[in-house]
Amino acid sequence: MTAYDPCAHCEEMMQPYLDRVLTDAERAEAETHLDECSYCRKRYHFEERLRQFVRQAVQQEAMPVELKTKLAGLRTPLQ
Numbered sequence: 001m002t003a004y005d006p007c008a009h010c011e012e013m014m015q016p017y018l019d020r021v022l023t024d025a026e027r028a029e030a031e032t033h034l035d036e037c038s039y040c041r042k043r044y045h046f047e048e049r050l051r052q053f054v055r056q057a058v059q060q061e062a063m064p065v066e067l068k069t070k071l072a073g074l075r076t077p078l079q
């Protein structure tokens with residue numbers, strides 16, 4: 001038996017949160033946790049920056065395959 005881990009739950013919600021596909025209740029839950037937890041806040045800001053970077057890179061030019069692979073490898077940098 002593992003205890004309920006709010007950070008693991010938060011991590012599960014991270015991508016849907018960034019995709020803005022959570023329900024209001026789920027989003028409120030995620031935001032409450034991000035408010036309290038510096039670890040998840042760091043993760044969240046990283047993911048947010050990564051997404052902005054990818055979006056800009058895509059706009060500027062077609063991304064080389066190696067870079068896409070590299071970025072995919074950065075998905076969980078704090079583990």
Ligand SMILES: [Zn+2]
Nearest residue numbers: 006007037040
């Ligand atoms: Zn957390």
